[in-house]
Amino acid sequence: MKEKVTAVFDIGKTNKKFFLFDKDFQEVYREYTRFDTTEDEDGYPTEDLEKLKKWLKKVFDSILNAKQYNITSINFSTYGASLVHLDENDEVLTPLYNYTKDIPQDIIDLFNEKYGSKLDFAVTTGSPVSGMLNSGLQLFWLKHTKPEIFKKIKYSLHLPQYVSYIFTGIAVSEYTSIGCHTALWNYAKKDYHDWVYKEEINKILPRIVSAETSINMNYNGKRIKLGVGIHDSSAALLPYIRSVKKKFILVSTGTWSIAMNPFSKGGLKDSDIKKKCINYMRINGKTVKASRLFLGNEYKEQIKRLSNHFQVPLDYHKTIRFDHDIYFTIVKNFEHMYKWVCISDEKMAKSTKIPYTTFEYAYHQLMVELVLMQVESIKTVSGKEKIKKLYIDGGFSDNEVFIQLMSHYLRNMTLSTTNSSLGSALGAALCISDTKLNAKFLRKNYTLKKHLPFIIQ
Incomplete structure (x- = not known):
């Protein structure tokens, strides 16, 4: 058979x-x-x-x-x-x-x-x-x-x-x-x-x-x-909507990092537009409040420059693990040091300066600055709603430094990552299926992992 x-x-x-x-x-x-x-x-x-x-x-x-x-x-x-x-x-x-x-x-x-x-x-x-x-x-x-x-x-x-x-x-x-x-x-x-x-x-x-x-x-x-057919970001959202009972924010990361709130009520306000919010639609036409960042593309461009600056292989960044000591050194007298290539942000430096002697320090500085923008993006789509669940899928879900920093800066939320290289494909499959999902679906199909914020000593 x-x-x-x-x-x-x-x-x-x-x-x-x-x-x-x-x-x-x-x-x-x-x-x-x-x-x-x-x-x-x-x-x-x-x-x-x-x-x-x-x-x-x-x-x-x-x-x-x-x-x-x-x-x-x-x-x-x-x-x-x-x-x-x-x-x-x-x-x-x-x-x-x-x-x-x-x-x-x-x-x-x-x-x-x-x-x-x-x-x-x-x-x-x-x-x-x-x-x-x-x-x-x-x-x-x-x-x-x-x-x-x-x-x-x-x-x-x-x-x-x-x-x-x-x-x-x-x-x-x-x-x-x-x-x-x-x-x-x-x-x-x-x-x-x-x-x-x-x-x-x-x-x-x-x-x-x-x-x-x-x-x-x-x-x-x-x-x-x-x-x-279905738009890939909306497809990636579908398995969560069908299997998670409580309200949540999903951040789908890749070339674009898209923070989505499928539980937003009412249309966008002037203040939302000024913060670069947009609307998506769910499969039934309901509104999804979303905020886009060209995060993956920016990350790729900055990694090229850092790798060249420190004369390390282009994939060296994949070996970096989160280092508490480096992080606390960076934030002790924190200042923005990167000028973005593809993102416009009022807090970014006027020109990039790398005072560090090691790739590890420069990389942690980069990730802190990127994460701070991502956090603002999430807060914008959350609005006044007290949403406690946060899911991150896509390329950055495997980046330990990114996830540790996200769990630290959003300590009031329960952060879980999912292995969703299948995300939009699985959503497209579910879209034309009558199968009912339950809370176990993400654990079984998405290798769901919960992350706790690191302890500040």
């Missing part, structure tokens, strides 16, 4: 992953790949959609023919803030524009002129105007700078839904992708913002469905349930 499994494609900007999960959501197979980026018409690096499509089909076709597995369902999680534009013949019209690409200032100015003050708009949409990171503004940019292409668009699909579309041929939109700082949604009205209708962009956005929607299809002679 072949083992019944759920398949998930988990598409990150760097790693493209494929997983199989058994009936208990235990991983039974994984496959990773990476692609070189291609370039858009301006020479800006971007995802190679053709390579991605070929890999998706190749992997899926090969696993369908595997003798040991019987795929009963498949879903897709991908990064957000990215749109694929299709014409009448299902041909892709443009490159998958990179969300780090700039939109010309005159287009931003035109948008602000037409649709009101930045702050009001950000409060309403839960999305400060941020160029391509607002995929809605990408559509505005296309309409006003490439009208001949815009006129050809039949559907604009968020990336998770495009990956699903490759297999189903059915075009939909869904809440978690719309809620990914797109500037498309009015959180008070629970509908697209007025500007979307005024610009007639709604005409190329397919009907909205829940991320729990699935489509039963006959694929190469096999009956399979296919999901419509």
Whole structure:
């Protein structure tokens, strides 16, 4: 008998992953790949959609023919803030524009002129105007700078839904992708913002469905349930929502570190926007108050500089363990010493200075400064709610210095880490499952660990 499994494609900007999960959501197979980026018409690096499509089909076709597995369902999680534009013949019209690409200032100015003050708009949409990171503004940019292409668009699909579309041929939109700082949604009205209708962009956005929607299809002679895709940060949140009974904050760490409060009430306030808060959406359209930090990317850039400065191997930082003595020396007369490369913070140093003679001291200083920003981010999304549980998953959950400092600075919270290299993939699998979860799920599937603050002597 072949083992019944759920398949998930988990598409990150760097790693493209494929997983199989058994009936208990235990991983039974994984496959990773990476692609070189291609370039858009301006020479800006971007995802190679053709390579991605070929890999998706190749992997899926090969696993369908595997003798040991019987795929009963498949879903897709991908990064957000990215749109694929299709014409009448299902041909892709443009490159998958990179969300780090700039939109010309005159287009931003035109948008602000037409649709009101930045702050009001950000409060309403839960999305400060941020160029391509607002995929809605990408559509505005296309309409006003490439009208001949815009006129050809039949559907604009968020990336998770495009990956699903490759297999189903059915075009939909869904809440978690719309809620990914797109500037498309009015959180008070629970509908697209007025500007979307005024610009007639709604005409190329397919009907909205829940991320729990699935489509039963006959694929190469096999009956399979296919999901419509889900934004990866929302997918990572789902296992916690379904298995944890008390209110919690989840910090999902990686290139971006995203602190999420799925229990926030009411919309964002002016003060939240000024603190760089945004809204995400849960699979049912409910609001998630979130705060983003480009923490992983900043960490990577600073490690390159430190490794070069101290002439140590680039992966030397992985060997560093938390040292109480170093920490207390640093905080005794604490001052900020790092100027960030990718993060704007009023407390950062005007220029980086490294007075230390060892990598260990400089590294602890770096981590204290990064953690202090992360702590502020968590406090912002918590608001006045006294939330006691904090979960950290992703890359930084394995960083001992980061976790020790977090547990110290947030002593009023119970901090647990989870091994969620599977986080968004597992969430995508759960999304199209009817399985009920309990509190044991995280311990069993996520290697849940509780961390106590260190003792101050």
